[in-house]
Amino acid sequence: MNLMRRFMLALVVLLWGTTGFAQAPKATLEQARNGTASSPTSPVVFQTGNLGSSNSHYVEGMSAPYRLVLENISLGAHNVIIEWDIKNGGAHAIDYITHYDRLQPHNFSPPHAQEVVNPLNGLTGPFGGPSTFAIPAPSSAGSPVAGQPTADFNALPAGERNMTIWNGSISSLSYVNQGSLTAAQSASSISIDFTATSSTVVIAWGGHLASRLVWGDGNSAGGISGSPFHMRLLEFDGSGGNQDRSMQAAAVAPTPLADLSLVKSVSNPTPLAGSTVTFTIAVTNSGPDAATNVSVADVIPSGYTYVAGSIAGGTSRTAAAPNLTWTIASLANGATTNLTFQAVVNATGNYLNVAQVTASDQEDPDSTPNNENGAPYEDDEDDATVTPTPVADLSLLKSVDNPTANVGSTVTFTIAVTNNGPSTATNVSVGDVIPSGFTYVTGSIAGGTSRSDATAPTLTWTIASLANGASTNLTFQAVVNATGSYTNVAQVTASDQYDPDSTPNNENGAPYEDDEDDATVVPTAVADLSLVKTVNNPTANVGSTVTFTIAVTNNGPSTA
Ligand SMILES: [Ca+2]
Ligand SMILES: [Ca+2]
Ligand SMILES: [Ca+2]
Ligand SMILES: [Ca+2]
Known part of the structure; x- marks a missing residue:
């Protein structure tokens, strides 16, 4: 390189560095x-x-x-x-x-x-x-x-x-x-x-x-x-x-894919009201990939009361009743796992219980998590419902206002009928056969929706409806006889609902079921005595003999 070319090159480098050629x-x-x-x-x-x-x-x-x-x-x-x-x-x-x-x-x-x-x-x-x-x-x-x-x-x-x-x-x-x-x-x-x-x-x-x-x-x-x-x-x-x-x-x-589906069932579709049922939610992964972090939710409807601590299954679970949630950490292709809980069947309410998948890490080809809004359901949602049998536990208590009433006096019997539920009781019939120790006071029957003394001494009442927890009083009056049987029994003779601990119209003496009861009077004897004294000769001579007669009469009603 000659001197001039070196110089020119140096100049170009210098200009580049100092003047900032773009x-x-x-x-x-x-x-x-x-x-x-x-x-x-x-x-x-x-x-x-x-x-x-x-x-x-x-x-x-x-x-x-x-x-x-x-x-x-x-x-x-x-x-x-x-x-x-x-x-x-x-x-x-x-x-x-x-x-x-x-x-x-x-x-x-x-x-x-x-x-x-x-x-x-x-x-x-x-x-x-x-x-x-x-x-x-x-x-x-x-x-x-x-x-x-x-x-x-x-x-x-x-x-x-x-x-x-x-x-x-x-x-x-x-x-x-x-x-x-x-x-x-x-x-x-x-x-x-x-x-x-x-x-x-x-x-x-x-x-x-x-x-x-x-x-x-x-x-x-x-x-x-x-x-x-x-x-x-x-x-x-x-x-x-x-x-x-x-x-x-x-x-x-490839996009991970897990086809989740869910089937819900109940242990007894026709349970007694008040009984406990078990719900099972079977979650299945039809793949092709493993499903991870699968969340399932069940909101228990008003027809049930969650049994505390009964939630089971899944990798983890929380129960903030009525909201139950489960997480399944991993579910292999082809695997099924069961999630369960128990609930008491209420007497009334909504019995349609729906569960659904609410989240999953993978795409699901035919369903979307957490979009349940009523039937028709996707395959990741399902319901179970029950038709409960109504249950009304009736009980009866009989009392008398004066258990030591005088013979001949009038007493009032009261029959308190209570429904311990859980369902409302309807068309409840009560019967009372007045025993020989009493005489029914005509027209004294009271209480109930309707009542009859047409066949006294058999009295009958009908209570059209008795709510869970309610009581009602049936009454009548009777005169205490001097003799006879004083044990007066009343019983429930019919009801539309199943009673879990007693049977209507089966009374055959103590011991009584809770739908039967007696009241007994120990009467106080009453004898209305009167005395008449007479003499055979009210004008007899002095020194003569007369005979006095004292007549004692018992006007009852008891024997004196
Ligand atoms: Ca699905
Ligand atoms: Ca869904
Ligand atoms: Ca009962
Ligand atoms: Ca009975």
């Missing part, structure tokens, strides 16, 4: 690696290199994060075009683009929290913003699944359907090419118009990984043979900026 604009497309499932990387690291199973573990339905870093660009309007494979090797790769932050907690073993996604990581700011711009819905032609991928995209929350920019603002997003879903190999591309407010601009988005739940097994991002599939920068300000980032299918797990 550096060439530069665009860099990067994709994020999030580590392996057993050793996740958080925050994720943006890089230009390929994604494979050794550095990333995404799951279908999530979005892999991408960023475009633009440096040394002029302030004002710019344009870039990005492209992604919607089909690769005949399978679906990236359905559409989304917000950049759509990772989820990892539910397979080992589970871990959602990785942090920060598109500014490793970059030197300052960065203003960010601002977002809504991504237009995709409408790729020829979908074999009706409405896809538009339907899936539109089902995302609005906040997951936008593109993000720092140090600038996006003014339009429009598809250049939607691609064809019938082709074995196809891509979509979108044009991004934006205004830079700094020489460094970052744009971030996510690539939605096609799920087998939509496209079927072997047709989704995790099952592409001959992968990788790609995200590309096609153009930057109208010139070829072609950069290609690839992802191996091995970095993407």
Whole structure:
């Protein structure tokens, strides 16, 4: 090199270093690696290199994060075009683009929290913003699944359907090419118009990984043979900026899928009111994957009262009656587990008891957790109901107002009929056969809904309805006879409801059931004595003999 050339070169280097010749604009497309499932990387690291199973573990339905870093660009309007494979090797790769932050907690073993996604990581700011711009819905032609991928995209929350920019603002997003879903190999591309407010601009988005739940097994991002599939920068300000980032299918797990179903049953569909029944909730996983963190809930309706401490089954469980919940940590493909509890059947109330799956880590192909709103049920919901047999425990107490009444006096008998439930008693009949020691006082029968003394000494009452816990008094009066039987028995002779501890109309002497009772009078004898004294000759001569007669009469009623 001659002296002059050396000088010129030195001058150029000097000028470059001191006057700040503008550096060439530069665009860099990067994709994020999030580590392996057993050793996740958080925050994720943006890089230009390929994604494979050794550095990333995404799951279908999530979005892999991408960023475009633009440096040394002029302030004002710019344009870039990005492209992604919607089909690769005949399978679906990236359905559409989304917000950049759509990772989820990892539910397979080992589970871990959602990785942090920060598109500014490793970059030197300052960065203003960010601002977002809504991504237009995709409408790729020829979908074999009706409405896809538009339907899936539109089902995302609005906040997951936008593109993000720092140090600038996006003014339009429009598809250049939607691609064809019938082709074995196809891509979509979108044009991004934006205004830079700094020489460094970052744009971030996510690539939605096609799920087998939509496209079927072997047709989704995790099952592409001959992968990788790609995200590309096609153009930057109208010139070829072609950069290609690839992802191996091995970095993407198929969407985990567990078809949970639930069958509810009760130990006795026609129990006695007041009795205890056992409910069983059989939860089955029809796979194909293991189900984890399955939650099941049962809200006990008003027709039952939870038996404290009776909840059983599952890995853990809580009973805040009427709300019962279980968690099943893991349920293998094909496995069934039973969750149980006991409840007392109330006399009245709602007997329709529904249980449902409220949560699961995996997708369920035919049911949605926690959406139960009445029949028809999905397969992860079921009810059990009972038709209870009413039970009314009737009891009867008989008393007399004066147990040592005088013979001939009038006493009042009272028959107190009580319903100890739990059901309301209806059409309760009570009978009393007045024994020989008493004479019924005609017309004295009282109480009950209706009553009859037409066949006295047999008296009968009917009580149309007697509530749980209620008592009613039936009465009549009788005169105490001088002789006879003084033990007066009354009994329940009929009732519509089952009585758990007594049988109507079976009275045959003590010991009595609780629907029978007696009252006995020990009468005080009454003898109305009178005396008449007479003499045979009231005008007898002095010295003559007369005879006195004393007549004693007992006017009863007792023998004197
Ligand atoms: Ca299901
Ligand atoms: Ca459901
Ligand atoms: Ca009874
Ligand atoms: Ca009886």
